[in-house]
Amino acid sequence: MSELLKGNFKVRNPVAAEERRPPESLAETQRKRALASIGGSMVYVERTPLNWDGDGDGRKTG
């Protein structure tokens, strides 16, 4: 079908075909799943500030 349509009209804007990524290996998929689980049991870790109530600058207390 693409061969039939090719070149019989002009598009107004240039079209960039999406680049296809090579399929992920099983090992890489498992690695990503493992990392997701490791980070999946918590809310993020960030030390500063300890309390913040939207004062615009990020008030630090403690």
Added chain:
Amino acid sequence: METVARPVNGTFLDVVAKVPEVAQRVHGDRIVQHAADNLPFLRKSLRDLAPPDPARARSALVVCSGPSLKRRDSIRRIVESGYRGLVVAADGAYIACLKGGLVPDYVLTLDPHPSRIVRWFGDPEVENHSQGDDYFERQDLDVAFRKNSLRQNQENIDLVDHHAARTRLVIASSASAAVTRRAVAAGFDMYWWNPIVDDPRAPGSLTRRLREINGLPCMNTGGQTGGACYVFAATLLKAQEVALVGMDCGYYADTPYEQTQLYYELQHLHGGREGIEPYFPEFIFPLTGERFYTDPSYYRYRESLLGISAELKTRTLNCTEGGIVFGPKVACLRLEEFLERHR
């Protein structure tokens, strides 16, 4: 005394370094969604919390759900001591407290998991929520939870329903709909807040977005509910001295790796069981010389707790009697020594 038996190495630190980024990716959308879902339930926030009786606020005990809580029989010892200070419990330790006759002044809940966390309050939908999920079987907390039967769960529901009105629930906007529904049904006095999940001063901050959604005050968590209890006790309750109990951030040396929270994930990362030891660094607990090992998540929590302790004016004592949380501003102390000071 030497406190490290098997030091952390580059491989381990590499995984630890990825934890915050991965957590942000895993939880980001969910936290925002939960903050929006919880809007109809916001009646009071941390701003509405009455200051505690100054005599009691001389000290606070933060009770977490690490394996030492059971092994050291900490709750019974607290109850029998006649301790008069404040008690702040992590949700995972709440039912253990109630069963031991200790009704916490405050319970904190934070984790946004949609189906697991409600079990800490007795889960009316436990059968639906536990299908295909072995999370509780891999937690070394309470045998009762590990064998969690329907009967046990119903007893927990009844226990929480009976005591909820005596405890203030300090509930993060990240809590799931299941936790919110359960907390309302149980009759908790609820005080809402946002977890600080990144630097609110940074462009595109998720913390700032949460606050824009609900206007709630924001509090740091150190990455875990126990850490949030610690920050809450020190900065909101302004306890002069905070003692940590059940804050192991590690495992007893006789715990098989296979029974730890991240074993299967780490095994995948490493490519097998053989030579996996570097993912489990070992520490020597200074009071007893016992060995404890940790994993990347718990190690990250430990580092956060030590960082927070350095920023606080509050004196921090670790009365866990085990684990890996100790440092320049976190001294280890026998639980009785702390309790005797606050009778």
